[in-house]
Amino acid sequence: MTWKQRPLELVMTQHNTTHRWERHLSLYCLLLVLFSQSHSAFDVKKQCAKNEYWNVQGFCCDKCHAGYKLKLKCSAPGELSVCEKCDNGTYLENANYSPNCFRCTSCEKPNMETVSKCEVTRNTKCKCKDGYYMKQLGGPTTECRPCKNCGTGQLKMGNCTGEDYNHCKCKDKHYSVKPNFCKPCDSCQDGCDFLCNTPTTPFRVKKSSTDIVSPIVVPICSCIMTLAVGVFMLYEAIRLWRKRKRALLAQSSTDDPVSKTEVEPMVVTDSPDSVLKQVLITNLPCETERASELPDCVPREIKVPEFIYFVLDEIPVARFKELVRRLGISEQDIDRAERDNRAFKDAQYQMLMVWSDRGRRGGNNILPCHLIQLFIESLRDMFLASCADSIENRFLS
Template sequence: MRKYQLCTCILMVLISQSYTISDSAISGGEKKKRCADNEYWNEKGFCCDKCHPGDKLKEKCLGPNTRSECVQCENGTYMENSNYNVNCFTCQKCTKPNSREISPCTFKMNSECGCNPGYYFKKFAGLDWTCSLCKECGRGQRKTGDCTEKQNTQCECLENHYKTGKNSCEPCVKCRAGCSHLCISSTPPNPFRSVSPTASPGMLPHVLVPVCACITVLALGVFMVYEGIRLWKKKRHSSSSSQKSSPASEDQPFIITVSLEAINESVPFTEQPSKIEQSGKLPDCVPREIKIHEFFYFVLDEVPIGRFKELVRRLEVSEQNIDRSEQDHRNCKDAHYQMLKVWSDSGSGGGSHVLPFHCIQKFVDILKDMNLASCADNIESKFLSQDTCAPH
C-alpha cells in the first residue's frame, strides 16, 4: 500500500513539473512578442533595451528591468539607428580624385562625399563611386540641362538633325529615324481624286469642290424627279379607279429610266460613312495592368535579402521610412514589402493598385546597376518582355 502511495506522489510531482516547464515556455514566448520597438529579445528569456544611435553594445542586460551596457562609437565609426551591434560602421573617406567632403562623419551619421566643380558624382554597384568629368555637348547638339553634383550635362540634337554617336548629331539629308519631316506621308489616297496625272497638287482643291457639288446636285435632282413621278402615278391611279369608263391606255405605267452613270457617281457618298466608322473602331486590345501586390511578391522572392536595403535606398526611400518599416514589422519580408509600398506611393502614374510600366523599367535598371542582372532579367521577362495587351 505504501509503495502504491509513493508511486502516486512521484507521478504527481512529474506532472506538476511538466506543467511548470510548459507554462514558462509559453510565458517566455509571450514576453518575446511583447518586446518594445526599442528592445530586443535576449536568448536567456527576457527583453533587453537597444543602444541609442551613435552607440554600440558592450554588455547585454543581465535580467528583466535591467539596462544593457552601451558605449559610444570610436572616432572614424558611426551607427545611424538604434541597435544591439557590438561593432560600429566605418566612415567612408572622401579621398578619390576630384572628390571633396560635403559633411563630416559623426557618431550618428556617415560622412557625405561630393565632387569638385566640373565633375559629377557617379555611383556604381554596391558602395563604389567616382567623380566623372562633366561632358560638353558635341557637334549638332544643344544643352538641355547643366551638369550638377549628381547628374552629367544633358544634351539633345538640334532641329532637323539625327543622332550619329554618343555625343554628336548630323543634319538630315534623307528619310530616316529622327528625320521624319523628309519622309513621304502615309495618308491614304483620296477616293474622289479624278483629275489628270499632269495636274499640279495646288489645283486639286479647285477641281474636287466643283465635281463633288455637281454629283450632289445630280443625285438630288434624280431623287426629286423619282418622287414626283411616284406621286403623279399614285394620283392618276386613284382617279382612274373612280372613272371606270376611262380608256385602258390611261392606266399604262409611266416608266422613267435613270442613267446608270449618274447612280454610280453617287456611290462614293454612300461608302464614305462606312470608312469613317471603320476608322473609329476601338483597338483589339488594351494595355495590361500590372498589379502592385503581384509585382511586390515576385520581387521579394527574387532580390537577395542582404541587398534589399541597398535597393530601396537607390529607389530614394528615406532612412526614416526604412527604420519605420523595420520597427512596424518583425517579419523581414513584411518590412521589405512596406518599403516597396512607400516607393510606389511616392511615384506618379497608375492607380492605387496598379504600377506604371516606367516605374518597373526604372526598377530593372537599378537592379542591373547593382550587378543583379539575373534578378533584373527575371523581372523584365515576367512584366516587360511579355505581350502587354490583354483581351477585352
C-alpha cells in the first residue's frame, strides 16, 4: 500500500504527532539556552574584582572610595561610575556603591564626651565620663550609666572604664548576706570553707540547706503520697460498689415485682361475705410485704425529651462527642447528625435520640432506669462527677 492509498485519518494522526514532538523540542532548546545564559552570567558575576560590584545590567562596575557615595552607575563595561563626596555630618567607612551616606553619631547624651570627631571616612567616637560605663540599648543606641558602688565587706572587680562594667565580690573570710553587703565569717557555711576543716574540728562537715531540709521533707512527702494512694483506692472501691448496687437495682426494677411477691389467697368454702372478707385480709399483708421489698430507687416515668434537654444543659460542649462515643454511637451517626442539623444543639439532640432508641429498642417514649444509670456511669468514667451527680439527683433520687 502506497502513501497515497493510506487512510486520511492515519496521515492526520502522524502529522499531529510530528508537530507535537517538534514543539516540545523547541521548548527544550529554549530552556537550555536560558540556562546557559544564566550560568554564564553567574560565572561573570563571580569574576568581578574586589573593588567592583555586579550591575543588574549584566556587567561589573567599579565601587566608590570610602567617604564617597554612588551618584551614577557605569553605563557599559570598562566605564567608571560617578561618585560624590559625603556631606558634612555623614560618612562611609569602606568602598561601596551605596547611594546614601550614614549620619554621624552624636556624643551629646548625658555623661558622654567625644573622643574623635566625625569625618567623611569614619564615624564619631564617643566615651563615657569617669564613673560611668556605656550600656548598649539595641542597635547603635547607647547611654552612659553610673558604675556600681560596692557595699560593706566587698571588693571592686574591674575599673569600670570604657565599655567594661565593674563587679563586686566579698572580701577574704567574708560571706554574702545581701546583694550589696558581706559579713565576716563566724561559722562553717557557704563562703567560709576555711572554718569547716580546722584541727580542732577535723570531722566537721559543712551542711547545706538541702541537707537540713531533706530529713523533714522526705517523710512528709512519703506520708502525703501514702495518704493520696489510700484515698484514691477507697474512692475506687466505693465507686465500684455503688456501680454494682445501681446495676442490681436497675435490673430488679425492670422485672415484674408483682409476679414474684404475689401470694395466692387460701380458698375457704364459706358464705360469700366471709369469702370476700378473707380475700381482702389476705391481700393486705401481701401489698405491705411487696412494698417493703421494693428497692430504694423506684423508677418513675422519665420521658426521653425531658432527659435529653436536661442533659444538654449539663454536659460541657467540648466533652460531648467523647460521651456519645462511649455510649456506642458510631462516627457515621455523629456525622449524619451534624450534617442534618445546622445548630449544634439540635445535632446533640439527634445523637442522644439514636442512643435512646437503641436502648429502648423502638419502645414507647419512656426512658428505662438502667439506661440512665449507664449514662451516669459513663460520665463518672470521664471524671465528670458533678454532671453525673446532678443527673442522678434529678432522675434517680
